[in-house]
Amino acid sequence: MSKAIRIGLIGYGFMGRTHSNAYSQVGHFFPKDKLTAGHHIVRQAVCGRDEAKVKDFAEKWGYASHETDWRKLVARADIDAIDICTPNDSHAEIALECIKHGKMILCEKPLALNGAQGEKMVEAVEKSGLPNLVWYNYRFLPAVTLAKNIVAAGELGRVFHYRANFLQDWTISTELPQGGAGLWRLDAAAAGSGVTGDLLAHCIDTARWINGDITEVSAMTETFIKERVHTATGKVHPVTIDDACIFLCRFENGSLAQFESTRYARGHKALYTFEINGEKKSLQWDLHDLNRLNYFDHAVPGDRRGWASIHTSDGDHPYSGNWWVPGLCLGYEHSFTHALAEFLKSLDDPKAPKAYPDFRHALGTQYVCDAVLESAKTKQWVKVKKA
Numbered sequence: 068m069s070k071a072i073r074i075g076l077i078g079y080g081f082m083g084r085t086h087s088n089a090y091s092q093v094g095h096f097f098p099k100d101k102l103t104a105g106h107h108i109v110r111q112a113v114c115g116r117d118e119a120k121v122k123d124f125a126e127k128w129g130y131a132s133h134e135t136d137w138r139k140l141v142a143r144a145d146i147d148a149i150d151i152c153t154p155n156d157s158h159a160e161i162a163l164e165c166i167k168h169g170k171m172i173l174c175e176k177p178l179a180l181n182g183a184q185g186e187k188m189v190e191a192v193e194k195s196g197l198p199n200l201v202w203y204n205y206r207f208l209p210a211v212t213l214a215k216n217i218v219a220a221g222e223l224g225r226v227f228h229y230r231a232n233f234l235q236d237w238t239i240s241t242e243l244p245q246g247g248a249g250l251w252r253l254d255a256a257a258a259g260s261g262v263t264g265d266l267l268a269h270c271i272d273t274a275r276w277i278n279g280d281i282t283e284v285s286a287m288t289e290t291f292i293k294e295r296v297h298t299a300t301g302k303v304h305p306v307t308i309d310d311a312c313i314f315l316c317r318f319e320n321g322s323l324a325q326f327e328s329t330r331y332a333r334g335h336k337a338l339y340t341f342e343i344n345g346e347k348k349s350l351q352w353d354l355h356d357l358n359r360l361n362y363f364d365h366a367v368p369g370d371r372r373g374w375a376s377i378h379t380s381d382g383d384h385p386y387s388g389n390w391w392v393p394g395l396c397l398g399y400e401h402s403f404t405h406a407l408a409e410f411l412k413s414l415d416d417p418k419a420p421k422a423y424p425d426f427r428h429a430l431g432t433q434y435v436c437d438a439v440l441e442s443a444k445t446k447q448w449v450k451v452k453k454a
């Protein structure tokens with residue numbers, strides 16, 4: 068008989084919606100046979116401080132109940148797993164409470180405000196043996212997983228370069244306050260950092276997954292708008308997040324890399340791109356054309372050689388066969404369903420290698436972010452701690 072995983076979701080903003088969508092889709096597209104084995108999701112409860120809004124969310128997204136106190140939710144005996152969708156400054160506190168109550172944890176990225184907090188979370192969760200995931204979603208897009216598979220098969224030969232960008236433009240206005248729904252991302256106390264933890268963390272997760280560990284970094288950051296009204300006080304406060312960050316780094320495999328992220332690239336809304344250059348092949352991906360993996364193979368005869376564009380929508384591409392018929396596109400939202408499917412798969416078979424980032428992998432990403440911020444401050448190369 069399939070075992071129910073009764074989810075308690077804390078926070079119902081943008082990420083609460085993406086995860087809830089995954090909870091409702093996963094059983095349809097990655098079905099488990101309820102009469103034999105496996106795990107299936109039950110949307111048991113959602114928690115938020117505003118009773119009317121959280122009740123409305125519960126009704127809209129099919130949660131059986133709602134709470135306004137997250138501690139009460141975490142203590143409930145009818146909840147098996149907690150999904151933390153709150154701002155970054157509460158991830159550690161909630162996760163540690165979940166562990167005390169024996170709940171599995173699915174935590175929104177980044178893992179914590181910094182490595183020191185992350186270490187406590189990793190230590191506690193590993194001691195408890197509870198399954199844990201961090202929602203670095205982009206690696207689960209078919210084209211990104213295909214890139215991972217191609218590199219893992221050694222097809223690129225020696226890897227020379229990795230480069231990634233994550234460009235946005237939504238904070239250019241000086242009128243935007245810091246604090247409050249969505250805008251807590253501009254408040255360092257709530258977010259920990261700016262684009263480094265919010266956007267580069269995604270690029271770093273993908274890069275470490277595909278190309279291995281990063282050993283040292285040299286970074287620069289800028290805060291273009293130095294003061295903003297804080298919604299909590301109504302007064303103008305200094306802005307201490309990084310609005311933009313560029314860093315160079317070395318990977319353990321000897322490859323060199325550059326990463327850039329900003330919220331001030333006028334015209335770009337979420338331009339996440341990466342490129343990997345190997346001795347034999349190169350790969351290139353762009354979130355705005357997320358079903359395609361661009362692929363250059365030097366082994367092709369010279370007069371036919373060129374960049375090919377693989378539309379990763381065929382049945383033999385990662386995850387695609389679980390959805391529609393070949394050629395039809397998937398989108399951003401599918402990445403979360405795939406992350407969840409991998410999590411459920413590993414509950415069925417805990418010994419199988421995990422395709423999803425757990426707390427320890429996310430701690431490694433956190434260490435890179437910490438090193439990047441330290442390097443920007445000290446203007447020195449900084450070695451990255453190993454998770």
Ligand code: SOE
Binds near residue numbers: 265266337
């Ligand atoms: C806003 O910058 C944001 O929503 C991030 O918080 C997400 O992690 C990223 O995927 C898209 O942009």
